[in-house]
Amino acid sequence: MRYPPLDSSQTGEILSDDLFYAFVDLIYRQTGIRFDKESRFVLQRRLVHRMRALGLPSLERYYYHLLYHPDREREMDQLIDLVTTHETYFFREKRQLRCFVEEIVPLLVQERRAEPARVLRIWSAGCSTGEEPYSIAMLLRGLPVLTGWQLFIFASDISSRALQVARQGIYGSGSFRDMEPEYEAYVRQYFEPTPDGRLRIRDEIRQMVLFGRVNLLDSSSLALYGWLDVIFCRNVLIYFDTEAKKRAIQNFYERLRPGGFLLLGHSESLLGLDSRFQLVHFRNDMVYRK
Ligand SMILES: C[S@@+](CC[C@H](N)C(=O)[O-])C[C@H]1O[C@@H](n2cnc3c(N)ncnc32)[C@H](O)[C@@H]1O
Incomplete structure (x- = not known):
């Protein structure tokens, strides 16, 4: 593989302004995540990690590798794993989950009871490790x-590594942090211990979830989900800039059935992004409805 000649001012592990913005742009186009000047050194550290793993002599070479190397798609996957945040845990945001189970699901069942096909389609968009x-x-x-x-129950993420962990379904104690006592019975019922002291989700639950690699900004690959009744997209949009948020929300709008629900993370809202959704006040929480 031949690369364009190196600019001698851009050798080694130094990230020049031009190269920084070239990486920022590349990552943004792939993920919707835009690194700002403040995160420059965080990004540089992650890029250097990949550069060294590939045995490349400079970040500029690494940039060309991402653009032109026959293996560039696999490397882009590696980079996406490094620049995405996978923080998550079981039964996160309990008030919203309570609202979902006690109010949203019964409401949908009630409204759709006359339909010939009794089907509920739910999507966890940006599911991280499952x-x-x-x-x-x-x-x-x-x-x-x-x-x-x-x-x-569909679940998707852009990170292949996160999806690999999700499909495996084995978790350490960090995945159960902040869990309310009301959920402990589920852990006892649906997990089994592994020899190394972690917990494995039982097959009966694992088989209920269909995992896939999907970029939320890519509307054509979202079409494979068909119509959806509920979309969970929690703690994902916070990493996007306004334009990427709008694109993702447009994609959700297109995928939701009329009357379907969009559940965002508690620090996220549609304010200034989309006015077509209705904000519904339930007993346990407020959620968006198409
Ligand atoms: C902080 S985790 C949220 C996990 C879970 N939804 C929760 O609230 O606990 C954010 C996830 O969004 C994924 N993500 C980021 N950009 C994405 C994109 N463009 N398409 C799909 N997933 C993306 C990341 O890989 C990461 O796993």
């Missing part, structure tokens, strides 16, 4: 109101 969709699956399994209903 704690969110598995929490949804545990909460819905055996829920009396869903008797006779078919359930689809």
Whole structure:
């Protein structure tokens, strides 16, 4: 593989202004995540890590590798893993989960009871290592109101490594931090210990979730989900700039059935981004509805 000649001012591990913005732009186009000047050294550290792993002599060479190397897609995956934040845990944001189980699901079931196909389709968008969709699956399994209903739980992320962990379904104690005592029974029921002291999700829950690699900004690959009743997209949009947020929300709007729900993280809102959703006040929480 031949690379364009190196500019001698840009050798080694130094990230020049031009190169910094070239990486920022490349990452933004791939993920919707825009690194700002303040995060320059964080980004540089991560890039250097990959540069060294590939045995390349400079960050500029690494940039060309991402653009032109036959293996560039695999390397872009590696870089995406490094620049995305995968912080998550089981039963996160309990008031919203309570609202989902006790209010949203019964409402949807009630409204759709006359339809010939009794199907609920739920999507965890930006599912990271799987704690969110598995929490949804545990909460819905055996829920009396869903008797006779078919359930689809889709879960997606842009990070292949996160999805690999999710599909494996083995978790350490960090994944159970901040968990309310009301959820401990689910852990006892739906996990089994592994020899190294972690917990493995039981197959009956693992098989309820369909994982896939999807970029939320890519509307064509979202089409494969068809219509959705509920979209969870929590703690993902915070990393996007306004334009990327608007694109993702437009994609959610297109995928939701009329009357479907969009559940964002508690620090996130649609204010200034989209006025077509209605903010619904339930007993436990406020959520957006198409
Ligand atoms: C902080 S985690 C949120 C996990 C979970 N939703 C929660 O609230 O606990 C954010 C996830 O969004 C994913 N992500 C970031 N940009 C994305 C994009 N453009 N498309 C799909 N997923 C993306 C990251 O890989 C990461 O796993």
